[in-house]
Amino acid sequence: MSAPESLPLDLDALYRDSNVHAALEALDRDLVGLAPVKTRVREIAALLLVEKLRRSVGLQAEAPPLHMSFTGNPGTGKTTVAMKMASILHGLGYVRKGHLVAVTRDDLVGQYIGHTAPKTKEVLKRAMGGVLFIDEAYYLYRPENERDYGQEAIEILLQVMENQREDLVVILAGYKDRMARFFASNPGMASRIAHHIDFPDYSEEELFAIAGLMLERMQYRLSEDAAPALREYIAHRRAQPHFANARSVRNALDRARLRQANRLFERRGAPFAARELATIEAADIRASRVFRGGAGEGS
């Protein structure tokens, strides 16, 4: 038996030393709900830490493939988690630089023959050392047009995902059902993605907590009767079409700020306290069209 096998190993020290600690805490603090996502991110972090420790004692440790697919409705935090994922992977030394390159079909697929390969390769080169986030990845594959250049981009992606695993991590994101169809028609892609993470919709309670976090960050607060108004707003808005979870909440808050500013401006003759600049009243929220049965988004 060699000596290292009996030595006590300090996984905790490794955990504290890597900045993954801070990244995981930020994930918990900044993101409301998303329990399955957080569990999965923790599992991945644990796996990488153990791999690192295995390597330090000379056990075989092959970098696990970490390409992921994030599925979920709009506004469920896919991009935000991808950004955090980049910093976690960087903290664990899995990617060298830890930047996130977010692209869509337009950035990868060209418009004429011979245009796609250089375009895709350039994006891949920029993403190396970090994370490539492909939003609405299912648009890459258009079965209705057999001469679509998307297939070419997929093939180049697959090649790099397989051969240069240590250089970049690819995250595909999109609606659940359409991603499922995308993977069904691209089995090569499905088999190279190790982690399929599903982002659940937020409950009303979680959306309210998200609104609280957003307001805190923007340095606003809700007046006493504005809080129930916002809860009511969220309940109404959720039932309406084109509801985009946290994004809809953000838009609603932005419009409430607009109304608050307008309200203060209307009575500019009278003096008011500094506290009022940071307070959103119930009226600012109740003026929304959502309460009159109209859609909340748009002008």
Next chain:
Amino acid sequence: MRLTQGAFSFLPDLTDAQIRAQIEYCLRMGWAVSVEYTDDPHPRNTYWEMFGMPMFDLKDAAGAMAELDACRKTFPNHYIKVNAFDSSHGWESLRLSFLVQRPKDEPGFELMRAEADGRNLRYTTRAYATTRPEGKRY
């Protein structure tokens, strides 16, 4: 005759790890890296062929190394150099350029003499390789 052009050319040829470290340095300085090749190594030939576009917005040397490997595969017996371009105001020019591949056999340069008026001698150099047409030189 071993061609000496650009930085590091009096050192032994750089290994891939050393090339990668140099590119990392360039990226850290915010320079755009590009790969160029030629089979006309005359010192006054400043226009080498570009292998792809200069790579702006790179964060990691892996991207440039992949490009370099592709260039080596396409032109296994050409001269290849890596350039680093500084786009910041006042520089707007190359900051670093070094050879990363040379042909196996480098025949070198011929010194040519031409008699001018009054039996004056004018000198020029010519790469032996350039007697053959482009693409068939090394």
